[in-house]
Amino acid sequence: MTPAARYAAAIEVLDGFLTGEPAEKLLSNWARRNRYAGSKDRAAVRDIVFDSLRNLNSFAILSGVGQGRGIALGHCIAAGIAPDEIFNGAGYGPAPLDESERNAIAGAEKAQSEEFDLPEWLVEVFKSDLGEEAQASAAALRERAPVDLRVNIAKTTPEAAARALAAESILTEPVTGVPTALRVIENARRVAGSKPYLSGLVELQDAASQALVQMLELRGGQRVLDYCAGGGGKTLAMAAQEPRTRLCAWDISQARLAPLAERAKRAGAKVKLLAAKPVKAEFDLVLVDAPCSGSGAWRRNPEGKWRLQPEGLASLQKTQAQVLSEASALVVPGGTLIYATCSLLKRENIEVVNGFLSSHSEYSLQNSRSFLLDRPGDGFFCAILQKQL
Structure with missing residues (x-):
């Protein structure tokens, strides 16, 4: 053509x-x-x-x-x-x-x-929720997202993975502050067919998503649940970070979860895929990667910012509160509940957490972090909540 x-x-x-x-x-x-x-x-x-x-x-x-x-x-x-x-x-x-x-x-x-390239109503939401960062965040969403890889440290090292990729003319560089991340700077479209990818040495995963998982204090023997696991990117990152965890994954969409079985096999990870929705308080750590606007990843899915409507955003906030409350019942006393989104917006992030804490006195906020765009990757949010003994 x-x-x-x-x-x-x-x-x-x-x-x-x-x-x-x-x-x-x-x-x-x-x-x-x-x-x-x-x-x-x-x-x-x-x-x-x-x-x-x-x-x-x-x-x-x-x-x-x-x-x-x-x-x-x-x-x-x-x-x-x-x-x-x-x-x-x-x-x-x-x-x-x-x-x-x-x-x-x-x-x-x-x-x-300074053009925001957002619907007018979202410009006001960005200004309200992001303050001084609103304009820079909107501008960053106009650019292509980088292609990041997560090195499977259960199988190899970042240095060895970079050499293996370079042997197939896929050039990478380290991502500052994220030791497992390599950013592809040449021939990104070759990754999916490369030997390092097909043998489970690397996975496609944004650097901020990796940094979020690295915030978690995983220990051998822990019973860990990835609730709303989707395709299982964070599941596999947790498995590589601490292979001795007893790791389960569940998602309301079994079709979305299904490919995780093959991905886990390729990565050499042990993950139990749950067909039924968990209902018992039997997990030491539950990660809730909640449904959200995806605003932190609109560089990858720019359609999202044009399709989102005010009522849709309000509905998502209700869903987030409900999912977080449901997941909280699965944590054992003394355990940890993680709330995460790939959203830039406070109303989907810390405001949801604060609302949850106001009605769940058995939990306390231990730590939270908002990852802005390019610091180090997509926009993400993570809150770590502790359940009292």
């Missing part, structure tokens, strides 16, 4: 997104209909679409033209590509610019660095 044809495909996907269709579904459908497109073409179209979703408002401002065509045009301008190189009708590319579009580009406002 020519660069112009890739933009034409991205415009098709963006138009579908603007009508309410999920971006991932649109990209998958496009790929099925256009089997001639190679892996590089599919990756390039995906990059244009996701870069555009991260910068939806500012790209529209740059072009002054509406719909997916205008957003893609803004992408060109931001990338320093002359619009006529892409919008010329050649090689299955977008139709040439008409006079009205040229006038719109000429009169368009330049996207300012």
Whole structure:
């Protein structure tokens, strides 16, 4: 595919997104209909679409033209590509610019660095919850997220893992403050097919997610439950950090949990997957990675910031309070309850914890930390609560 044809495909996907269709579904459908497109073409179209979703408002401002065509045009301008190189009708590319579009580009406002690229109501939420960090956090969400790997220290060392990756031309660098993390700086798309990944030496996991797990004081013999385990990234990180724990994982979606069995086998980790929802107070440590807005990971899933609605955010806060309360009943006296989200917002984080503590006097807050974007990775929150004996 020519660069112009890739933009034409991205415009098709963006138009579908603007009508309410999920971006991932649109990209998958496009790929099925256009089997001639190679892996590089599919990756390039995906990059244009996701870069555009991260910068939806500012790209529209740059072009002054509406719909997916205008957003893609803004992408060109931001990338320093002359619009006529892409919008010329050649090689299955977008139709040439008409006079009205040229006038719109000429009169368009330049996207300012302070542009939040958020729905208006979320701008106010960011300002309220993040204060002085609101603008910087919103700006960071406009950029691509780094690709981080967690070294499986139960099998190898970071240094050895880096050498093994380099042997396959995958170059990495350490992440300051997170000893298990390697950040990929070259050939990230080769990771999933590499020997270090397939043999369980490394896993894809954001550096902040790893740092969160390293806050936990895991000990051999502990009964540990990953509640809301999802695909099990934190489960496997805990297993590597302390292989002698008796580790269980549960998620309300068994389909989401199912791949953990194969991942654990690859990593050499012992994890018991629970089919039934746990109900007994039999765990020394329970990790609750609660459902949330995902605002700390919107660089990876930029669609989330455009789909979230005020009522959806309020509903999530109720769910978080309920899930935390349910999980608290599974902790033995003297045990530890961990509340975590991949959200930047106080109302999903410390405010949920404070609400929980006001109605659960048997718990006390021992420690909490908010991980802002790029410090060291995605946005995360972690609170460590102790249950009295």
